[in-house]
Amino acid sequence: MNREMNVGRFDKEHFDALFDPRGVVVAGASTHPGKFGFVALHNILSSGYEGNVFATNRDGAEVLGRQTLRSVSDVPTGQADLVFVCTPSASNHEVLSQAAAAGIRAAFIASAGYGESGADGAILQQQLVELADDLGILLVGPNGQGLVSTPSSLCAQIVAPNPPRGHIGVASQSGNFVSSFLNLARQSGVGISRAISVGNAAQVGVIDMLEYFADDPETSVGLVYVEGIPDGRAFFDRLCAVTRRLPVVILKGGASASGARAAASHTGSLASNDRVFDGMCRQAGAIRASNLFEAFDTAALLATQPPPSGARLAVVTTVGGWGVVTADAVADTNLDLVDLPGDLRETLDALLPPRWSRNNPIDLAGGETKDTVADVLDAVVSHPEVDAVILLGVGIQSNQARLEREGAFFPEFGLDRITAFHDRQDARYADLAGELSIRHDKPVLVATELAVGDPSNAAVAAVRSSGRYCFPSADRAVRSLDLALRSAQWRSRRGLPPETGRSA
Amino acid sequence: MTRTLSEAESKALLSPFGIPFLPEANVTSSGEALLAGTELGYPLVAKLCGDSIAHKTERGLVRLMIRNGPELEHAVDDLLGKATTEDGEVSVLVAPMVEATRELIAGITIDQQFGPTVVLGIGGIFTEVIVDVAIRLVPITEIDAAEMIAELRTQSFLDAFRGEPEVDRVALVRILLALSDFASTHPDLVSVDLNPLMIVDGAPVAVDALVEVDDRSESGAR
Structure with a gap:
């Protein structure tokens, strides 16, 4: 049984015990490197966690060079707040009782053999929850893959990777989706605050995690994957309360066939499950993403840049074709590729050769001298009639520099000096995009396929080291900006203050 | 079990909430219909109305573009004659004919x-x-x-x-x-x-x- 809806049953102390424990116990640590009980302990010990780490093993064997305890009863009282359970389901009632006696207030159950495995497992799961309820233990799982909490350098999960620290809070009904989001965090450098797989969501579910994230100073955006929602109405009401405080990006899997109850009505035949879910998200002010990349892109944008205060977008590009494609992508959105204001056009006229596009997208037409890109970007971002900017074409010079450094003529013929110059210039543009975004409180998105093609590229590396997200394509930048805009418009229509990105 | 209400009953329930409907008359004979027709003005529409009649168009229980009294009399008699015993108690809704492109x-x-x-x-x-x-x-x-x-x-x-x-x-x-x-x-x-x-x-x-x-x-x- 999935019990997604247990409104406010646990206080902040219990969630602190889960995400920022003073100590962790791995119940069922194994000597076999292929077993969850080995991997979980390995990941905790390898992630830099500074709290106490205990491990139990039925035989008291040494695991990873550490002496284990024979049972959780041997954990000194008050030394641990979280137990990570890898023992077989039949043992777990005892494990929970012993944990409670040792002062432990949170349990993550990785063990399988519960609701997912049939009727007997479902009964066992229900008994486990009842016991946890009686003991006052916050129980996550069972059948979950674990949790990550970067402020505590805690990587208590049976999967990889250990992501960089950041402000995205992940909660998922699928453990593998947590991994997917963490992989993208690691690749892009835009980090994670907390991430948790709720498994069978026996006692608490995704919405409980979102409620915790909403008040968590480490988290500035929630990123969730859901499949089934057993009590939709309560989920909606709680989601509405969360989105007032925290932007939430939702990725949903599985469109089940059953839809509306009505048989006679025509409207009923229009209201498929998926369309109802979509309307629910829009009404609650949650951002629904259509795929993994869109979900992460948008969460990464919201976690690292201010929201757009309006629809007026300017695109700055050093290459014509990308500007054209970006304009195409804007056509399907709420964004407005703004006609350049007269004074801005005059400013750009003075900076660019006569052949520049003279409109938006602002195509520099290859007329760059040393300071052109920087001067144009500054003029565009600072203009009061521009709400958001997408910068295309950075990384081109340093990409050539790489080819030259790897070529047969390096470093002669002045190549060492020119490659260093190219790298500096690209890094400078990327840095400037970040500085201008902060100075003018507007989103300035950098997009280049080098983000995946060559992450070591100077422009990409500079965006990354500024803590921002380098979008892998202009249309993905447009899509995420559009979703962020819709969220901002939803807030503004309801008189809510703009999302401030508390920790960004 | 779910049950569909007649069109007249449905409208009577919804109307107080502010759903805009056309003026119409619910009649049980062609005589009543003629009186209503004069008041509402032609052209008119006539529809058979009953609790169990959910899909009128599919059953051919709607008459459009009724231009005068004799046409109305004929339409109402014809519709009442089409009712089956399963339809239960029936009446005919007479309403002004409106046309819309949207x-x-x-x-x-x-x-x-x-x-x-x-x-x-x-x-x-x-x-x-x-x-x-x-x-x-x-x-x-x-x-x-x-x-x-x-x-x-x-x-x-x-x-x-x-x-x-x-x-x-x-x-x-x-x-x-x-x-x-x-x-x-x-x-x-x-x-x-x-x-x-x-x-x-x-x-x-x-x-x-x-x-x-x-x-x-x-x-x-x-």
């Missing part, structure tokens, strides 16, 4: 996960092919209703069109709010169809209404 569809449907929802869509015979629809959970606010209208993909459908004014969005918001209020106050509700919601001189008018209720909850056996 139709919307609106209503209430109960989602298994999320409960009662308000639905707005582009109507007409291609409704289920085009599927341009916006859905929200009951209750909705005025802002939600305005967002539903703005969410329809075919926005140009709502603009001024072939000499007709743009659709009165304020009136449309009121209809969506009325549906939401109706659903909030009727826990026994299974569905509401306002189909079609015709756009007459820019104003949305519900030309038909179908309310479906759950009998068990109505008899207090919830």
Whole structure:
């Protein structure tokens, strides 16, 4: 049984015990490197966690060079707040009782053999929850893959990777989706605050995690994957309360066939499950993403840049074709590729050769001298009639520099000096995009396929080291900006203050 | 068991909530119909009306473009003659004939996960092919209703069109709010169809209404 809806049953102390424990116990640590009980302990010990780490093993064997305890009863009282359970389901009632006696207030159950495995497992799961309820233990799982909490350098999960620290809070009904989001965090450098797989969501579910994230100073955006929602109405009401405080990006899997109850009505035949879910998200002010990349892109944008205060977008590009494609992508959105204001056009006229596009997208037409890109970007971002900017074409010079450094003529013929110059210039543009975004409180998105093609590229590396997200394509930048805009418009229509990105 | 209410009964339930309907008369004989016809003015529409008659058009129980008294008499007698014993008690609804180039569809449907929802869509015979629809959970606010209208993909459908004014969005918001209020106050509700919601001189008018209720909850056996 999935019990997604247990409104406010646990206080902040219990969630602190889960995400920022003073100590962790791995119940069922194994000597076999292929077993969850080995991997979980390995990941905790390898992630830099500074709290106490205990491990139990039925035989008291040494695991990873550490002496284990024979049972959780041997954990000194008050030394641990979280137990990570890898023992077989039949043992777990005892494990929970012993944990409670040792002062432990949170349990993550990785063990399988519960609701997912049939009727007997479902009964066992229900008994486990009842016991946890009686003991006052916050129980996550069972059948979950674990949790990550970067402020505590805690990587208590049976999967990889250990992501960089950041402000995205992940909660998922699928453990593998947590991994997917963490992989993208690691690749892009835009980090994670907390991430948790709720498994069978026996006692608490995704919405409980979102409620915790909403008040968590480490988290500035929630990123969730859901499949089934057993009590939709309560989920909606709680989601509405969360989105007032925290932007939430939702990725949903599985469109089940059953839809509306009505048989006679025509409207009923229009209201498929998926369309109802979509309307629910829009009404609650949650951002629904259509795929993994869109979900992460948008969460990464919201976690690292201010929201757009309006629809007026300017695109700055050093290459014509990308500007054209970006304009195409804007056509399907709420964004407005703004006609350049007269004074801005005059400013750009003075900076660019006569052949520049003279409109938006602002195509520099290859007329760059040393300071052109920087001067144009500054003029565009600072203009009061521009709400958001997408910068295309950075990384081109340093990409050539790489080819030259790897070529047969390096470093002669002045190549060492020119490659260093190219790298500096690209890094400078990327840095400037970040500085201008902060100075003018507007989103300035950098997009280049080098983000995946060559992450070591100077422009990409500079965006990354500024803590921002380098979008892998202009249309993905447009899509995420559009979703962020819709969220901002939803807030503004309801008189809510703009999302401030508390920790960004 | 769910039960559909007659068109007349459906309209009588919805009308106090502010759903705009045409003036009409519910008659049981051609004599009554003639009196009503004079008052309403021709051309008229006549429809057979009864609790179990959910899909009138499919059964050929609608007469359009009735231009005078003799045509009305003939239509009413013919419709009453088409009623079967399964239809139970029947009457004939007589209403002014309106024509519209644009139709919307609106209503209430109960989602298994999320409960009662308000639905707005582009109507007409291609409704289920085009599927341009916006859905929200009951209750909705005025802002939600305005967002539903703005969410329809075919926005140009709502603009001024072939000499007709743009659709009165304020009136449309009121209809969506009325549906939401109706659903909030009727826990026994299974569905509401306002189909079609015709756009007459820019104003949305519900030309038909179908309310479906759950009998068990109505008899207090919830």
